Amino acid sequence: MPSSDALTPPVDRQNGRDGPAPRTHAVRPAPSPVPKAPARIETDYLIVGAGAAGLAFADALIAASDADVVLVDRRHGPGGHWNDAYPFVRLHQPSAYYGVNSRILGRDSIDSAGPNAGFYQRATAAEVCDYYQRVLEDLLASGQVRFFGMSDCAREGPDGHRFVSRLTGEATTVRVRRRVVDARYLETSIPATRIPSYRAEPGARLIPVNDLVRLAGSASGYTVIGSGKTAMDACLWLLDSGVPPEMIRWIRPRDAWLLDRAYQQPLDLVTWLIEGVSLSLEAAAQAEDVDDLFGRLEACGQLVRLDPAVEPTMYRCATASQDELASLRRIENVVRLGRVVHIAADGIVLEKGSTPTDTGQVHVDCSAAGLRIAPARPVFADGRITLQQVRTCQPAFNAALIGHVEASRHDDTEKNLLCPPNPYPDTATDWITTTCTAQRALTTWLGDADLSAWLERARLNAARGIGAHLADPRMKSALTRMFANAEPAITKLEALQAHAGPPDRGHQRTSATPIWR
Numbered sequence: 001m002p003s004s005d006a007l008t009p010p011v012d013r014q015n016g017r018d019g020p021a022p023r024t025h026a027v028r029p030a031p032s033p034v035p036k037a038p039a040r041i042e043t044d045y046l047i048v049g050a051g052a053a054g055l056a057f058a059d060a061l062i063a064a065s066d067a068d069v070v071l072v073d074r075r076h077g078p079g080g081h082w083n084d085a086y087p088f089v090r091l092h093q094p095s096a097y098y099g100v101n102s103r104i105l106g107r108d109s110i111d112s113a114g115p116n117a118g119f120y121q122r123a124t125a126a127e128v129c130d131y132y133q134r135v136l137e138d139l140l141a142s143g144q145v146r147f148f149g150m151s152d153c154a155r156e157g158p159d160g161h162r163f164v165s166r167l168t169g170e171a172t173t174v175r176v177r178r179r180v181v182d183a184r185y186l187e188t189s190i191p192a193t194r195i196p197s198y199r200a201e202p203g204a205r206l207i208p209v210n211d212l213v214r215l216a217g218s219a220s221g222y223t224v225i226g227s228g229k230t231a232m233d234a235c236l237w238l239l240d241s242g243v244p245p246e247m248i249r250w251i252r253p254r255d256a257w258l259l260d261r262a263y264q265q266p267l268d269l270v271t272w273l274i275e276g277v278s279l280s281l282e283a284a285a286q287a288e289d290v291d292d293l294f295g296r297l298e299a300c301g302q303l304v305r306l307d308p309a310v311e312p313t314m315y316r317c318a319t320a321s322q323d324e325l326a327s328l329r330r331i332e333n334v335v336r337l338g339r340v341v342h343i344a345a346d347g348i349v350l351e352k353g354s355t356p357t358d359t360g361q362v363h364v365d366c367s368a369a370g371l372r373i374a375p376a377r378p379v380f381a382d383g384r385i386t387l388q389q390v391r392t393c394q395p396a397f398n399a400a401l402i403g404h405v406e407a408s409r410h411d412d413t414e415k416n417l418l419c420p421p422n423p424y425p426d427t428a429t430d431w432i433t434t435t436c437t438a439q440r441a442l443t444t445w446l447g448d449a450d451l452s453a454w455l456e457r458a459r460l461n462a463a464r465g466i467g468a469h470l471a472d473p474r475m476k477s478a479l480t481r482m483f484a485n486a487e488p489a490i491t492k493l494e495a496l497q498a499h500a501g502p503p504d505r506g507h508q509r510t511s512a513t514p515i516w517r
């Protein structure tokens with residue numbers, strides 16, 4: 001019998017309100033299916049989750065081995081959260097280093113017009129979903145991979161792992177010869193599949209960000225709720241769609257440090273990226289304390305903020321261009337009274353106060369955490385691989401790295417040394433920890449001939465192709481600064497971690513979650 005959990009939609013109960021999702025239709029209980037013996041299959045690797053991480057892992061694993069793989073997802077197709085993304089979203093980063101190693105996403109070209117002019121193309125959600133469909137077709141064509149969509153993976157039972165079809169309730173038992181790969185440990189939390197942590201009373205208009213494009217008729221104004229990249233995207237979309245900034249109110253519980261997109265460019269513009277890394281390391285090496293560090297990172301353009309008068313307490317790798325920052329600064333009605341507690345027809349109650357509202361106001365929920373903050377655990381342990389971050393905020397790259405390491409090494413201790421878990425950042429001071437761990441890992445990789453060669457050919461590695469730019473004096477100078485500051489920066493960051501103080505996570509850290517839900 002399928003568990004009742006296997007039949008519910010993929011609603012995130014960890015970052016939002018506890019309890020069941022509101023149902024829009026009455027559901028008549030299904031007649032009990034006649035119990036059937038579960039089907040049985042065998043495989044080398046059972047990958048739970050066919051999002052960006054599961055697919056990048058599978059792609060890298062089969063590129064370096066003849067392993068047999070079973071890929072299971074409760075969604076109907078590959079691509080994870082991108083299937084439910086808001087329609088106007090684009091990658092924050094260039095497409096040139098997103099996806100899987102074996103297939104290019106987009107055309108690796110630099111936009112010549114529009115808001116992204118001068119930077120590498122960034123795919124839309126529709127392009128990302130189409131890409132992942134083709135990736136899945138490639139994987140299936142390899143003969144090494146089988147995919148089971150609309151299937152919920154359940155806890156391991158006495159006879160092996162099992163997944164249950166969300167359509168028929170039929171169970172399949174999987175005997176796993178090598179590893180179970182948890183590619184949902186950092187499952188993305190998005191407004192479309194999550195219940196907000198606050199309530200809206202009857203009469204108050206509250207919509208998930210996805211529904212902005214479905215609005216018809218006029219509104220007295222728009223209240224965007226959230227501190228992160230989704231809220232920034234919603235504000236930019238409203239502005240680009242002709243809504244005057246005075247009609248937009250932004251409830252921003254925390255201000256964030258952001259990354260400047262100019263320094264996230266690969267390939268022909270990789271000199272910018274290396275220059276950015278070298279400036280960050282120099283700032284870290286020279287910092288006298290935590291405040292001085294952030295002052296230096298801002299002064300050299302590696303961290304940017306929306307409001308120079310407000311000290312950011314958050315850092316979640318959100319990336320913006322200078323043009324986007326200029327647009328967003330046109331919104332002057334920013335409410336900083338903590339998180340929303342509830343929305344009534346005439347007022348919004350927040351943690352630290354209240355602000356009026358009205359029934360013509362559209363409240364746009366952008367409060368989902370996006371990146372899931374979960375405790376670090378060994379990537380390779382006990383017959384299991386838990387896909388996590390190593391290089392900061394590069395989930396596709398990290399999953400491919402782990403896939404390659406799994407295929408090419410035999411000892412878990414060595415594998416864990418090459419892939420130290422590095423939880424997603426949340427607070428400003430997480431910049432210190434995540435940079436330190438990523439930098440240490442990079443030093444280890446560069447001392448390993450096989451991994452150095454892999455890094456140079458991996459399209460998911462944003463820093464590949466440096467060799468083609470060695471004649472550029474800017475690249476030379478950046479590399480000199482980078483190598484001179486790498487070790488001093490790591491040493492200083494380790495010292496600063498101890499002084500960073502307790503993090504203000506604004507309730508966003510999730511507790512340890514069971515492997516299967």
Ligand SMILES: Cc1cc2nc3c(=O)[nH]c(=O)nc-3n(C[C@H](O)[C@H](O)[C@H](O)COP(=O)(O)OP(=O)(O)OC[C@H]3O[C@@H](n4cnc5c(N)ncnc54)[C@H](O)[C@@H]3O)c2cc1C
Binds near residue numbers: 053081090151188230
């Ligand atoms: C708006 C937005 C923009 C972003 N832009 C970028 C970007 O530019 N660059 C970047 O690197 N990152 C970006 N990210 C981060 C993004 O989260 C990652 O890039 C990536 O898509 C995460 O993939 P994932 O596989 O870890 O998680 P998900 O996409 O959440 O995939 C996990 C999958 O596991 C499945 N699953 C969970 N539990 C089970 C179960 N029990 N049984 C079966 N299946 C299960 C889920 O259905 C889901 O499909 C962005 C995120 C958001 C929200």
